[in-house]
Amino acid sequence: MPSENKSYLNCVHCGKCLPVCPSYNIDFNEFLSPRGRVRIVLTDYADSLLLRPGKIMESMSTCLLCGRCEKVCPNDVNITELVANEKIKLEEFGRKRFSSDKLALNILKNKRKVLLKSALKIANIPFFKKLSGRNSPLPEGKSFIGKRDLIFNADTSLEKSQSSPLKHGQVIMQSADEDGKNIFKAGYFSGCVFNGIYSQISIDTVTSLTKNGVEVFVPKMQGCCGLPFISSGDLKSFKELAVNNALAFKGKKLDYIVTSCASCSYSINKLYPKYFNENEENYTEILDFSKKLISIWAFFNELKKHGIEIKKGKLDKETKAVFHIPCHLSNMPDFKPVTAYEKLIGEPGLIADKIAGLKLKPLKYNYCCGNGGMFNVRHYDLSKKITKRKFEEIKEAAPQEILTSCSGCIFSLKDQSGIVKHNEVIPVNHLIGIYARSLRGEK
Numbered sequence: 482m483p484s485e486n487k488s489y490l491n492c493v494h495c496g497k498c499l500p501v502c503p504s505y506n507i508d509f510n511e512f513l514s515p516r517g518r519v520r521i522v523l524t525d526y527a528d529s530l531l532l533r534p535g536k537i538m539e540s541m542s543t544c545l546l547c548g549r550c551e552k553v554c555p556n557d558v559n560i561t562e563l564v565a566n567e568k569i570k571l572e573e574f575g576r577k578r579f580s581s582d583k584l585a586l587n588i589l590k591n592k593r594k595v596l597l598k599s600a601l602k603i604a605n606i607p608f609f610k611k612l613s614g615r616n617s618p619l620p621e622g623k624s625f626i627g628k629r630d631l632i633f634n635a636d637t638s639l640e641k642s643q644s645s646p647l648k649h650g651q652v653i654m655q656s657a658d659e660d661g662k663n664i665f666k667a668g669y670f671s672g673c674v675f676n677g678i679y680s681q682i683s684i685d686t687v688t689s690l691t692k693n694g695v696e697v698f699v700p701k702m703q704g705c706c707g708l709p710f711i712s713s714g715d716l717k718s719f720k721e722l723a724v725n726n727a728l729a730f731k732g733k734k735l736d737y738i739v740t741s742c743a744s745c746s747y748s749i750n751k752l753y754p755k756y757f758n759e760n761e762e763n764y765t766e767i768l769d770f771s772k773k774l775i776s777i778w779a780f781f782n783e784l785k786k787h788g789i790e791i792k793k794g795k796l797d798k799e800t801k802a803v804f805h806i807p808c809h810l811s812n813m814p815d816f817k818p819v820t821a822y823e824k825l826i827g828e829p830g831l832i833a834d835k836i837a838g839l840k841l842k843p844l845k846y847n848y849c850c851g852n853g854g855m856f857n858v859r860h861y862d863l864s865k866k867i868t869k870r871k872f873e874e875i876k877e878a879a880p881q882e883i884l885t886s887c888s889g890c891i892f893s894l895k896d897q898s899g900i901v902k903h904n905e906v907i908p909v910n911h912l913i914g915i916y917a918r919s920l921r922g923e924k
């Protein structure tokens with residue numbers, strides 16, 4: 482366990498965190514609010530808790546660990562850390578019998594893609610249809626987590642694509658394109674979703690890097706970052722996965738390790754250092770890995786700082802899109818918008834600016850997408866209510882595409898994308914996907 486966090490003592494119950502909390506704003510339930518959770522932690526530590534464990538569990542497990550409350554709290558209450566620690570204390574999280582979320586966690590934990598693939602194939606047989614069927618069907622009657630998106634397609638595109646710089650399950654070192662000098666050597670951390678489900682985004686990320694003269698290393702043994710485990714109170718698995726990932730990149734002489742998933746950044750940059758202490762084996766490797774990992778957007782900003790001209794791309798036709806800023810991106814320390822586009826969407830604005838034909842419209846409030854890692858699995862109905870609210874503002878902007886930069890957000894937004902216009906699905910993509918498309922000159 483990390484050192485005890487006493488920031489709960491700072492809470493003055495002012496309520497400034499209430500308007501930004503997605504779980505509180507579903508039904509205005511104080512138990513599901515940041516200060517409600519802080520109050521539970523406070524009474525728990527004071528040993529005066531009268532609540533049933535089930536009630537505490539409900540309050541903690543409905544926290545999306547989005548960090549929105551921390552951003553506005555005037556008294557520096559570390560709510561996400563308090564909640565994560567409370568989850569770890571609630572042993573029930575680890576002892577649950579078979580359930581769909583437990584199954585999902587076991588799939589994620591397995592590093593061997595072949596097993597991930599088989600498990601997802603099983604998920605498509607009738608017995609498990611219920612699992613996928615719980616998600617809103619798209620207008621054409623298919624569930625969003627059906628064959629269309631899963632690795633069956635992604636695998637084919639990885640293995641068949643001539644232009645793919647990623648070779649499935651192999652260690653690769655992709656040289657920089659054209660006459661570009663190999664100025665930077667970067668590792669690529671895909672995360673489990675961009676590896677096993679939306680693999681095209683991994684291909685697009687690596688393409689965008691190599692087209693800008695970066696040499697990229699993709700190790701085979703990387704796996705899930707562990708975020709779903711810590712958000713379920715399973716500290717042991719979280720730490721095992723952290724060590725696995727740190728060792729996969731060890732000793733490769735990389736300038737940076739890049740990820741295109743905002744939730745992976747949050748997990749590796751913010752949580753890894755918190756849950757290891759200096760007496761533990763692999764502490765140095767964990768710290769090195771955590772320090773070296775940066776978001777794809779921060780990495781492009783680094784290239785710019787070094788005087789490297791970021792390549793421009795062009796879309797074949799003008800595309801009006803909105804950018805959903807993931808909670809785990811807007812709460813990162815490197816989120817410091819400067820230019821007009823950056824002010825609109827944060828650091829990714831640098832890349833959005835390089836895509837001729839992309840017209841980004843602002844979202845009024847940038848509500849949470851409702852994913853929250855295991856929150857979406859465990860509390861699907863609540864998650865859906867949050868996503869619906871998100872789509873109210875998307876509807877207002879009437880975009881042709883919805884862009885974002887987090888695997889969890891893509892999951893939730895794709896799930897609900899059919900509700901914007903009847904019988905018309907609005908495509909959801911990663912901004913790096915549209916950038917790679919513009920560099921390749923594809924439609």
Ligand code: SF4
Pocket residue numbers: 491492493494495496497498499515516519553554555556557558
């Ligand atoms: S904003 Fe901070 S101090 Fe105010 S109620 Fe929320 S957690 Fe407590």
Ligand code: SF4
Pocket residue numbers: 501502503504505514515518543544545546547548549550551560561
């Ligand atoms: S982390 Fe997000 S969901 Fe959890 S209490 Fe804070 S604002 Fe609410």
Ligand code: SF4
Pocket residue numbers: 671672673674675704705706707708709742744745748888889
């Ligand atoms: S944040 Fe999500 S996508 Fe990224 S590795 Fe963790 S679980 Fe997988």
